[in-house]
Amino acid sequence: MKILVTAKRVEDPESKIKVKPDGSGIVQEGLKYKINPFDEIGVEEGLRLVAKHQGEVVVVSIGGKEVQEQLRHALAMGAHRAVWVNHTGPLDQLAIAGLLQKVAEKEKPDLVILGKQSIDDDQNQVGQYLAEFLGWGQATFASKVESLESEQEKNKVPAIVVGADGKTVRVIREVDNGLATLECQLPAVVTTDLRLNQPRYASLPGIMKAKSKPIEELTPAKLGVDVTPSIQVLKMSAPPARKAGIKVPDVPALVEKLHNEAKVV
């Protein structure tokens, strides 16, 4: 089977994010970047499925030349080839889904796996839009069945199971009050949640091999997608600073403060 996975370039979660004084965005200088952690889980899941069912994993990223670094990361993990949509400038979620739709129509994958959200914009929209645009089924927040019981752990059901006929996929999803299982026709769109898997390392030989794997370059113009944003960011500002807390000497003092000052108990 062919699996299309995404690799968005995002600020390293360990970087310190600062807002520019003029509120036009965040300070880029000195920041480190990496593949969106949820996308990395998607790459891992794609590789696992392909290991089981044969086929290839194609990774796609949208952005300037710098996103090739994230594509190479996915290639170093084991993805077979990459598609780079070369575009600089702001994009909203509709435009991203529009570009991915065209890539999906070109590649004709059996499954598209995306992260449930990117840790920079925190939108959690692109996978859902993409499924809608393609007219495919969607299963969001794919998760694994967790169990503390060792017996059940052994019989753990993988979260994403492709049917024996290769025409359906069953996905266990993380929902507010637990887990929900659904089945949909292939091709389909799946988005990953944190507990789906533990992504593998890009090994040293993998990194060296990734240098020679192909990256195909596309542009919004070539794909015929108008990416003019329909959403405009007016201003960014830092969250209000919190007042310094206090240390209380003992539990009665804590309860007294919660009761009389904070008025929460």
Place this chain on the structure above:
Amino acid sequence: MEFQLTESQRALQETARKYAREVIRPKAAHYDETATFPRDLLSTAWELGLLNMAIPAEYGGVGLSHLEQVIVGEELSWGCAGVATSIIANDLANLPIILHGTEEQKKRLLGHFSERLKFSSFCLTEPEAGSDVASMQTTAVRDGDHYVINGAKCFITNGGQAEQYTVFATVDKAKKHKGITCFVVEGRPKGLTASKHENKMGQRASETVSLTFEDVRVPVANRIGEEGQGFAVAMATLDNSRPLTAMFSVGIARAALEYSMEYASQRKTFGKPIIEHQAIQFMIADMAMNTHAARMLTYESAWLLDEGKRNTLQSSYAKCFAADMAMKVATDAVQVYGGYGYIKDYPVEKLMRDAKLIQVYEGTSQVQRLVIARELFK
């Protein structure tokens, strides 16, 4: 001139950093305390290709350039210098084969390292001959199509775990360094015995033993280079490995710097975090400045090797400066931590013990200065 890592260098750094943070760090204190061989950590290192990174790709390794190796080396040592030393012991032992082996020897003696987790040891130092390599006492006597090796080696990293040994022995003591010859001993032959693990001050996660060779037979086909070329082979190996050792100092110093910055921001004296006292700011500024200076010296010495240029002077600059620097920075980190720094529940006293070894192994700081002076007055 370019002072920027390439995309693939950053990727290598990222993998090594992740391995150091997620695999080495959580167990570093345990292996330091117990002084046991960190086989599980090394097994993961092998899976990631970290264990044999210098072996060229055509013989099953990763074939990293020297610059790439030192980039990775800083991260490993940031995790734990003892584990880092265990990891590069394979490359140190394999360098003579990589540098001076025949095509047939490279295929036969390097190829198997990619097939399963396997260790090799570099056996040069002897109880009476460390810095003074020419005083070597271990002998190799030709007997038909074999050599028979007799003697003792000491301070051998991974010596008790290895399944292959790169051994230096003299075929004629009278010839001093011109009698030294390099051999590869395969497996654990009869007559080769390892002592128990030395109880070291630092880098306790790396196994260090003494080895005794009693009538150990080595086929002539396992002689690396010609008879009498061993000294040149050993020196070329150390020229190649010295930047990596220098970078281990940088890894230790960076860890010491980061711990100090974190602690100094939290610990309060006289009503404010100690980082607001100028004396502490100056200490931290010196730590950061010297760590970076050592990193740049090391990058240069590795870059020269990759350019195929002689780096004897620059690699001694790097190794000597970096080792002395790491000792100072680690000691200062203990100072920043005050009384807590002297306690084993805090991470900095280990750095001070680990750093000390770098002033000693692979050429002491005194020998490095000898080399530097000799090069300057050439």
